[in-house]
Amino acid sequence: MKRIGIIGANGQVGLEVSLLLSVRDDVEVVAFCRNPVASAVCRRFGLDVRHYNIADPSGLTRAFEDLDLLVDMTLPVGTAAEMRLAIDKLLTAVLGAASKKTAFVYTSSVAVTIAPGGPVLPFLFLPRTPYAAAKRFGEARAGKLARARGIAVSVLRLGQVHGRLQAVSLDLLAGKTPALEEPGPPTCVVFCRTIADALSALAEGREPHDRYTLLSEPRWRLDEIAALYADGSVPASTAPRPSGSTRDARPATPHRWARALLDQVKPLASSVVLPRFPGLEARLATRWRHAVAAGEIAALPDAVRYWSERIVLGTPGEPGMSSLPDIRADPFGPEPPALIVKGNPK
Amino acid sequence: MDIILVTTPYGAREAGYRTARETGAAVMAEKPFARTLVRHQEISRGFEPHRLCVCHQRRYLAAAGLARSLVREGPFGPLTGVSCHFGGVGHRLGGGYASDFALAGGGLIFNLAVHDLDLSLFITDARRVAVREASMEFESGLDIHTRAAASVTLADGRDIPLTILLSALVETERSIRLDFEKLSVRLRPYQSDGGLEALTTGSGFAFRVGEMQTGARSMNQMLAQMWTEFRDGLASGVPGRVAARHTLLTTDLIEQLYAKAGAPGHPLDTVR
Numbered sequence: 051m052k053r054i055g056i057i058g059a060n061g062q063v064g065l066e067v068s069l070l071l072s073v074r075d076d077v078e079v080v081a082f083c084r085n086p087v088a089s090a091v092c093r094r095f096g097l098d099v100r101h102y103n104i105a106d107p108s109g110l111t112r113a114f115e116d117l118d119l120l121v122d123m124t125l126p127v128g129t130a131a132e133m134r135l136a137i138d139k140l141l142t143a144v145l146g147a148a149s150k151k152t153a154f155v156y157t158s159s160v161a162v163t164i165a166p167g168g169p170v171l172p173f174l175f176l177p178r179t180p181y182a183a184a185k186r187f188g189e190a191r192a193g194k195l196a197r198a199r200g201i202a203v204s205v206l207r208l209g210q211v212h213g214r215l216q217a218v219s220l221d222l223l224a225g226k227t228p229a230l231e232e233p234g235p236p237t238c239v240v241f242c243r244t245i246a247d248a249l250s251a252l253a254e255g256r257e258p259h260d261r262y263t264l265l266s267e268p269r270w271r272l273d274e275i276a277a278l279y280a281d282g283s284v285p286a287s288t289a290p291r292p293s294g295s296t297r298d299a300r301p302a303t304p305h306r307w308a309r310a311l312l313d314q315v316k317p318l319a320s321s322v323v324l325p326r327f328p329g330l331e332a333r334l335a336t337r338w339r340h341a342v343a344a345g346e347i348a349a350l351p352d353a354v355r356y357w358s359e360r361i362v363l364g365t366p367g368e369p370g371m372s373s374l375p376d377i378r379a380d381p382f383g384p385e386p387p388a389l390i391v392k393g394n395p396k
Numbered sequence: 397m398d399i400i401l402v403t404t405p406y407g408a409r410e411a412g413y414r415t416a417r418e419t420g421a422a423v424m425a426e427k428p429f430a431r432t433l434v435r436h437q438e439i440s441r442g443f444e445p446h447r448l449c450v451c452h453q454r455r456y457l458a459a460a461g462l463a464r465s466l467v468r469e470g471p472f473g474p475l476t477g478v479s480c481h482f483g484g485v486g487h488r489l490g491g492g493y494a495s496d497f498a499l500a501g502g503g504l505i506f507n508l509a510v511h512d513l514d515l516s517l518f519i520t521d522a523r524r525v526a527v528r529e530a531s532m533e534f535e536s537g538l539d540i541h542t543r544a545a546a547s548v549t550l551a552d553g554r555d556i557p558l559t560i561l562l563s564a565l566v567e568t569e570r571s572i573r574l575d576f577e578k579l580s581v582r583l584r585p586y587q588s589d590g591g592l593e594a595l596t597t598g599s600g601f602a603f604r605v606g607e608m609q610t611g612a613r614s615m616n617q618m619l620a621q622m623w624t625e626f627r628d629g630l631a632s633g634v635p636g637r638v639a640a641r642h643t644l645l646t647t648d649l650i651e652q653l654y655a656k657a658g659a660p661g662h663p664l665d666t667v668r
Contacts, residue, residue, distance in 0.1 A: 065486040087495045087503070090535040091486050094565050215485050220567075343616040350617050 052253035055117040055152075057082045057102070057144065058124035059092055063157075063208075063242065066215040067123065068097055070246035077250050080117065104140060110147030119253040120148055121155040122192070129335055130180035130321065131328035137188040145195040153202040153259060155252060156192035157245075158185040160207050160238055160263055183321035189261075204252055205261040206245065212275055213242035222276040237272060240264045397421040399630075405493045406501030407664065413439055422447035422630055424623075427514075428506045429643060431654065434666045436647040440640050446629040448640040449622075452514045454585050455637050456612045456621040459592035463519045463574060463583050468551075473577025478548060479559040480516040481568035482509040489540060489564050501662055503538030505653060509562040514646040515585055516558065516572050517548070518637075524549035525558065525649045532657035533565065541565045544653055560653070 054071060058064040059081030071079040072095075081097040083089035089099045100113050114120055124140060126133035145154060161182035177183035189205050196203035212219045244264055251257040270278075324331040402412040402425045409425070416423045423443065429450045430436035440448055454460060467475050483504060493499040500507055517525060530544035544560040561568050572583045573595075580595040612618040625636035635641060653659075 060486060060489075062486055084491070085495045085536075087489050087535045087538055087540070088491070090489065090533075090540050091565055220484075343620070346614050346616040347620040350612065350620060 051076065051078055052118040052250075053078045053080060053116060054119045054121060054249055054253050055080045055082055055100075055114065057120065057122050057140075059083060059097065059099075060088045061123060061125055062216055063125075063211050063213075063245070064123035065091065065095075066213045066242040067245050067249070068092065069095055069215075070242055071249065072097055074246070074250060077253055082113070104143035107143065107147050110143060111149070114144075114148045114152055117148075117152045119153050119155060119249065120144065121157065121249060122188075123157050126181075126184050126188075129328070129331050130183055130325035131331050133180065133184035134187050134325055137184060138191060141188065141191050141195055145192070145199060145201060148199075148201060150200045153204070153252065154192065154196050155204045155206060155249065156188055158189050158205050158207045160209050160265065162186045162189065163207060163263065177321045180321050180325065183325060187325075202259040204259040206248060207261070207263040208245065209238040209240040209263075209265045211242060211245070212239050214279070216242070219275065219279055222272060223279045237270060238265050239270050239275065240266050399424060399626075402426060405496075405499040406506070407496075407499040407662075413442075417442040422449075422626075424449050424451060424626060425640070426451050428501060428510050428650075429640060430647045430650075431501060431506065431662055432651045432665050433644065433647055435664060436640070436644060438666060443640070444633070445639050445641045446633055446635040449626050449629075449636065449638045450640050450643045451622070452511065452518075452638045452643060452646070453615070453618040453622045454511050454515050455518050456618040457515075457585065458612050459583055460515055460519055460585070462592060463572075463581060464521060466576070466581060467520055467574065470576075472579040472581070474552075474554070475520060475550065475556055475574060475576055477557045477559070477575040478516055478520055479561070479569070479573045479575075480509075480512050481560075481571055481573070482512045482562045483564050484567045484570060485565065487564040489535075489538075495536065495538070497537035497660075498663065500538065501664065502650075502654070502659075503534070503540050504562050504564055505539050505542055505650060509542075510646065510650065512562070512572060512585060513560070513649055514643065515583070517645050517649065519572065519574065519583070520548055520556075521551045522548045522645055523551060525645060525652070527649070527652035527656045530560075530653050530656035532653075532659060534659065537660045539654075539657075539659060542653060542657065544656070546649070546652070 054077050056064050056068045056071075056079060059068045059079075060083045064081075068079050068081050071077055079097065081089065081092040081099045082102050083092060083099060084103070085101060089101065092099045102110060102113055104110065122140065122144065124136075126136050128136070141156075148154060159182065161179060162177055162185050177186045192205070193203055210218060244266060248257070248262065248264055252259065324334065397416075397419050398421055400412055400416045400421045400423050402409050402416075402423055404412060406428055412425075413423065415421070425439075425448070427450055430439055466472065487504070487508075489495075489504065494507060505513070516522075525546055525548050527544055527546040530542065532539045532543075533541040539562075541563040542560060543563075546558040546560065547555045548558045549555050569582075570584065570586075572585065574581045574583070581592060582595055583592050612621050622636075622638055626638070628634075629636045629639070
């Protein structure tokens with residue numbers, strides 16, 4: 051039986067995929083987490099857990115030695131530069147420690163394949179967001195490191211992941227997603243079950259190692275997904291559906307080409323150029339956050355800035371509170387002597 | 397220095413407080429503040445009430461203010477119960493100092509769900525809280541799952557039940573639910589608008605009250621309100637709504653939960 055290791059098995063997608071793999075007969079799954087606190091939920095579900103430390107290469111080698119497939123399901127966070135750094139550190143450590151007999155799977159996103167040029171520049175396949183750029187970087191880095199060590203590598207580009215434990219699915223179920231008010235177009239989703247199937251197929255060699263895009267077909271609408279999790283119902287029609295994207299029928303004139311190119315400046319800067327200059331990216335990100343905050347604060351009416359209500363917590367003399375009369379007194383009453391600080395210049 | 401913002405982990409704050417006491421600076425302390433009432437008092441000693449605040453910025457959420465007014469004014473009848481649910485399967489835990497009990501001071505309750513516990517007490521305008529029973533699961537000294545039953549004494553003297561489920565192991569409703577006599581209302585503190593909504597009561601009656609809210613609807617607005625009140629409090633001498641002395645009941649609840657569940661003690665714990 052093939053054994054699959056999931057790095058980041060305590061994450062949202064990693065946990066659900068690990069659980070789905072654990073109930074299959076054809077594979078065994080090992081959940082990799084950084085420490086016992088992170089792995090608590092995996093152990094609760096009875097998963098085989100191993101802890102890893104990327105600063106310990108020999109420990110990583112021992113932890114990976116009996117695996118047939120190793121899957122990176124970690125989620126990078128932070129600025130583009132921080133995401134790249136985290137991805138690079140993890141991939142360098144993991145692929146440096148894994149043996150040739152252990153194939154590697156890097157989970158990416160369909161976001162890396164969305165053409166920012168849209169209908170005018172459909173050939174311009176540059177990442178549009180820092181996250182997409184980081185995932186594209188991860189794909190390239192995983193490929194390069196794995197090839198250098200003779201390790202088979204696959205890339206799974208995932209659509210929006212749905213499942214019983216996924217926040218997006220739970221939000222749909224709770225009716226928090228506005229799209230439910232009308233059916234909306236089909237979406238690019240993939241279910242955790244599909245990801246588990248794909249990993250099983252790769253581990254057993256039923257599919258060759260390559261780059262795959264995982265999307266459920268026919269395309270699901272959000273209201274259909276909500277119905278699935280609410281009562282188990284599935285769409286009546288299984289006929290393929292259009293993607294929902296509309297190609298602009300107007301001819302691509304030079305003017306529109308120029309406009310479309312200009313529209314790419316910002317996403318290109320944030321996803322391709324700035325990650326190469328971490329200091330500049332951090333400064334610009336800070337300025338951007340300041341601008342957002344200033345806008346939000348300016349929108350706050352003065353009338354609600356101040357609190358006019360008295361707060362009373364606890365009543366002196368109540369049972370159990372007698373030992374704390376000094377700060378449990380009416381906060382707006384006379385100050386208890388214990389809290390008046392001698393020598394406080396302010 | 398006029399103000400020190402203390403954002404170091406719980407177990408590494410003493411130097412910040414000491415510096416503030418020595419220099420006379422006011423302090424805005426990140427949550428969590430204290431695990432025990434006595435520790436809360438120890439930290440508070442040396443600061444006038446308006447000069448020591450805790451970052452419980454979610455008290456400024458517009459939906460929290462509205463929920464509090466529903467409790468106070470009673471348009472749906474008197475409040476009959478509260479439940480505080482936080483977390484879900486696989487809720488992010490640990491990482492960095494948060495996996496180190498000595499630094500973090502506690503787990504899910506202390507570092508994450510403290511906002512929800514605080515908000516539950518704030519919204520209900522609680523005067524006392526008494527934990528009747530509590531069970532917890534721990535990992536490396538950190539709480540990762542808590543189920544508890546408590547009672548809250550309201551401003552009118554009535555005691556109502558407070559049900560607590562804070563977990564990284566099981567799914568929760570991820571909200572604070574207020575049960576009034578005629579209607580139940582749910583607050584989702586981590587949605588930008590607070591996600592305050594009335595729940596169906598069986599009569600087919602359901603509506604959202606989100607559009608009626610005014611006030612802070614984003615983290616930036618909450619922080620702006622909190623800091624404005626803090627700054628104005630420094631000038632006027634009036635403690636704002638997140639003054640440390642106004643968060644005593646939250647500390648009281650945390651202390652009772654840990655004590656009732658037999659949680660391991662922390663080196664900084666000082667108890668009565």
